[in-house]
Amino acid sequence: MPANTIASVHCIPMRLPFHHWSQPPLFAGRPRNKLDSALVRLETQDGTVAWGESYCVEPRALQAVFETLIAPLACGRQADDESLLPGMQRALHNLGRSGPVVHALAGLDIALWDLRAKRAGLPLHALLGGKRRDQVRVYASLLQYYADESLLAQVTDRALAEGYTEIKLHERTAPALAAVRRTTGPGVPIMVDTNCAWLPHEAQAAIAAMLPHAPFWIEEPVWPPEDGEALAALRQRCPVPLAVGENAASALALRRMAEQATVQYLQPSVIKLGLTAALDIASACAATGVVCAPQVAFFGPGFLASLHLIAAQQAEVSLERLYVELAHVPYARTVPIEHGWLQVPDAPGLGADPEPALAEGRYAN
Incomplete structure (x- = not known):
């Protein structure tokens, strides 16, 4: 054989x-x-x-x-x-x-x-078109704190102290964003992921309330997330960039959004759609001016695959990192985050294999 x-x-x-x-x-x-x-x-x-x-x-x-x-x-x-x-x-x-x-x-x-x-x-990035950058900035993606302004300020302070220079919130209110903006001061990008919080007719007013606090983008603003017509209309009325893609029903839907420039940022998830589809979407984005910003909510080989894709693609974007305290941090020694940055690995393949604790299923239950 x-x-x-x-x-x-x-x-x-x-x-x-x-x-x-x-x-x-x-x-x-x-x-x-x-x-x-x-x-x-x-x-x-x-x-x-x-x-x-x-x-x-x-x-x-x-x-x-x-x-x-x-x-x-x-x-x-x-x-x-x-x-x-x-x-x-x-x-x-x-x-x-x-x-x-x-x-x-x-x-x-x-x-x-x-x-x-x-x-x-070869390192994976060589198969994706070649490495355009040696390191990639990482942003701290906070889980939801349900608009608790004190907790949001504390956790943001913690992330900034560890060297992160960009923050993402999973919040839905202007006061929550305001609390984080007070903590970061001006100039720090703050992305806001609403997880499809609003119906199309509700989104514009909710985003308008956030404008004084300078969000970098509004992510997944409408339900259902693949409503390209509603997103395109919202883009025309909204002065803040929109980002979508994590919850796309199919790679084809995202490619169509790239070709039609429905939003400013597209976020394919390699662990939902695959790297082949994400690479295709990144290529479609490069031809239209839409920015491909892969969504990375977890910590395993998909995280590394997204890192290689970002290193190789034309547009320079930051890599998402859920900002939590893990019982085990995958690749902590082989591909560590240092002061908010990741070095792009040059070892063959993804650049590192899962540690024995993960590969042997110690965290399977």
């Missing part, structure tokens, strides 16, 4: 306990004290191991997808077969164009890129 034959594909949940210096935030209506994604471990016949990452809301569901759908279709195939992933996408399309199956395929896609770069003996 050829050396590049896929021998196994496994899903390893990565449920990292965290603390964000407050009571656990709510996620899907329940308190959240772990940040969940899943490692994807791919091994070829000759023993080469590559890694990907999938978005993972429910580990049991994602593991079942890998065991019953992804692994049977991938194992025995040649990893460098360009028809592999497109064929799997078409074979599984009737199970949903978004959600766990698509997220599983995204993780497999990242692993295939890692494998391809490792076999070539």
